[in-house]
Amino acid sequence: MFESNHQHTLKNRISASGIGLHSGKTINLTLAPAPANSGITFVRTDINGFAVAASPQHVGSTVLATSLQVGVDSVATIEHLMATFAGLGVDNALVEVDAAELPIMDGSASPFVFMLESAGIAEQPATRQVIRVLAPIQVRDGDAFIRLEPCDASVFSYSIDYDHPVFKAHAPIAQVTLNSAVFKKEICRARTFGFLDEVEKMQAMNLAMGGSLENAVVMDRSKILNQGGLRAEDEFAKHKILDAIGDCYLLGHQLIGRFSGHKSGHRLNNELLRQLLAAPDAYAIVDRCEVSPMSAQKAQKPHPASVNG
Numbered sequence: 001m002f003e004s005n006h007q008h009t010l011k012n013r014i015s016a017s018g019i020g021l022h023s024g025k026t027i028n029l030t031l032a033p034a035p036a037n038s039g040i041t042f043v044r045t046d047i048n049g050f051a052v053a054a055s056p057q058h059v060g061s062t063v064l065a066t067s068l069q070v071g072v073d074s075v076a077t078i079e080h081l082m083a084t085f086a087g088l089g090v091d092n093a094l095v096e097v098d099a100a101e102l103p104i105m106d107g108s109a110s111p112f113v114f115m116l117e118s119a120g121i122a123e124q125p126a127t128r129q130v131i132r133v134l135a136p137i138q139v140r141d142g143d144a145f146i147r148l149e150p151c152d153a154s155v156f157s158y159s160i161d162y163d164h165p166v167f168k169a170h171a172p173i174a175q176v177t178l179n180s181a182v183f184k185k186e187i188c189r190a191r192t193f194g195f196l197d198e199v200e201k202m203q204a205m206n207l208a209m210g211g212s213l214e215n216a217v218v219m220d221r222s223k224i225l226n227q228g229g230l231r232a233e234d235e236f237a238k239h240k241i242l243d244a245i246g247d248c249y250l251l252g253h254q255l256i257g258r259f260s261g262h263k264s265g266h267r268l269n270n271e272l273l274r275q276l277l278a279a280p281d282a283y284a285i286v287d288r289c290e291v292s293p294m295s296a297q298k299a300q301k302p303h304p305a306s307v308n309g
């Protein structure tokens with residue numbers, strides 16, 4: 001579906017429930033079909049009239065997760081579902097949730113892939129457009145940075161640099177050229193991660209009340225606490241790519257370009273999108289059929305994000 005020149009939506013409505021990372025409470029989530037050219041809309045069924053389009057301009061807090069804000073109300077932790085829409089090539093959908101955040105599920109996008117595949121994905125007659133990067137954009141915060149550069153495919157790379165024994169022992173860098181098969185095989189199962197002392201601190205402030213080994217990889221000062229360890233050697237870097245894919249899909253189109261992140265997170269992702277949109281010469285919105293699928297191969301060349309950062 002990712003490679004199609006046409007827009008897609010869900011075939012059927014589908015519902016699931018899960019725990020909210022912040023509240024620790026059970027949250028009900030329904031995904032539903034939506035008309036062509038309507039994009040992704042989040043509706044809070046617990047607040048009369050709350051509906052917000054997925055867009056970089058609507059992003060509110062980016063602490064711990066990306067949230068969309070309308071007035072004083074918001075819906076948080078949208079990035080793993082947004083990444084799933086991007087990866088599976090869903091252009092238009094209605095997301096209904098009865099709380100201020102999406103359920104965290106297992107901390108990855110895998111349960112959302114299962115939901116969308118169970119609902120079915122339907123082609124729509126409308127032509128799909130993509131956002132193509134034409135000139136480099138860079139955002140930086142201390143030693144964290146993201147570069148966005150022209151490329152004929154949708155390439156995401158990320159490098160991690162934590163002074164922690166677990167990170168020194170596992171692959172700190174990952175890169176993918178995005179399509180549906182790659183998303184399902186390489187990206188969707190990568191879980192979010194955190195440190196035990198930070199989780200304890202947050203829970204003392206009534207934050208991350210739903211956080212547990214069921215929905216995150218958690219480390220103490222020396223090791224991973226989850227039984228069974230990681231799902232992949234590069235699970236940490238792959239999860240950061242999952243987050244970046246989801247955040248970038250707020251643009252409302254597949255991003256055709258090369259994203260290289262180093263130590264960056266949701267806040268810098270959002271700043272990147274805002275800078276891109278503020279530079280009309282740096283991008284073009286074009287029909288997907290104008291993007292040659294071919295040069296994707298060139299994009300496979302490893303590209304260490306940390307060089308020349």
Ligand SMILES: [Zn+2]
Binds near residue numbers: 080192239242243
């Ligand atoms: Zn995440």
